Amino acid sequence: MFRALLLEKTDGKVTANLRQLDDSALPDFPVTAKVSYSTLNYKDGLAIADKGKIVREFPLIPGIDWAGTVETSDDDRFKAGDRVILTGWGVGEQFHGGMAERARAKAEWLIKMPPGMDKKWAMSMGTAGLTAMLAVHALEANGLKKDREVLVTGAAGGVGSVAVAILAKLGHKVVAATGRLELESYLKALGAASVMDRAELAKPAKPLEGERWAGVIDTVGGPALANALASMAYRAPVAACGLAGSHDLPTTVMPFILRGVKLIGIDSVRCPIPERDAAWRKLAALLPDGLPVGGTKIVGLSDVPALAEQIVAGQIQGRIVIDVSQA
Secondary structure, eight states, X not given: OEEEEEEEEETTEEXXXXXXXXXXXXXXXXXXXXXXXXXXXXXXXXXXXXXSSOOOSSSBXXXXXXXXXXXXXXXXXXXXXXXXXXXXXXXXXXXXXXXXXXXXXXXXXXXXXXXXXXXXXXXXXXXXXXXXXXXXXHHHHTXXXXXXXXXESSTTSHHHHHHHHHHHHTTOOEEEEESOGGGHHHHHHHTOSEEEEGGGGSXXXXXXXXXXXXXXXXXXXXXXXXXXXXXXXXXXXXXXXXXXXXXXXOOOSHHHHHSOOEEEEOOOSSOOHHHHHHHHHHHHHHOTTOSOTTSEEEEOGGGHHHXXXXXXXXXXXXXXXXXXXXX
């Protein structure tokens, strides 16, 4: 038996309940692991708070990320004792996820934790850290320069916080856009050179504005992304990795055909294993101590439902790590 947070649907209403489950509840996948930590991401929040059509069938253990230790494996790629990380691949949506003391997975979903990496640290990054690192890689591969500012939208959230910290470590002048200006000191502790009120990016976008940004990591979508595109420098790259504001993109083709702006989509769900492995190793090298004080909060499984409502409402600062051994 193992403890898990279980999403159940009764009469059209979704509830999240702590349950004791038998191993037979887990999917018939080849690798069984003891989970040490999971995380709370925006997508998890939507699933648990029943704010979007994230979960495909019920009951389901949520949690799109987990870090743990292999107990048994019928796949030669893993053996008992291997420390592993899983992010994405439909886990926590179609398949039971990481908010439990035990999990089963396909071998091709897992990466071995690099030597010296801590499981708690790994989940302080999670999908958010992986996404941020993939976004930075994409900007660098598409000509990111240090001659102008780099914009990060939704900067106080999970992806945004890690993106600000990475870019600052790499020597970029980062502008952190947020609707929570009271977090200015936190964002500057991450490395932001300045903080922008997100209201400046909420206005209807013009086709083109003055050239300001050397690069952008956008977690918001909608008018924020449209305004960013209008202010890109010539041939500058934009990495789009979220829709916390909107899935719409109210813009024109002008930034693309007049300035050669590059809009790059970032997908961390089905990202190939070699790219994931490279991103995790770079993350560990750049942020070995994780986010600054106040950037990560450790909670138990029973804390998650209330926090899910908060993350969907944009009220969470930084990263939430779930210690699944805590009730």
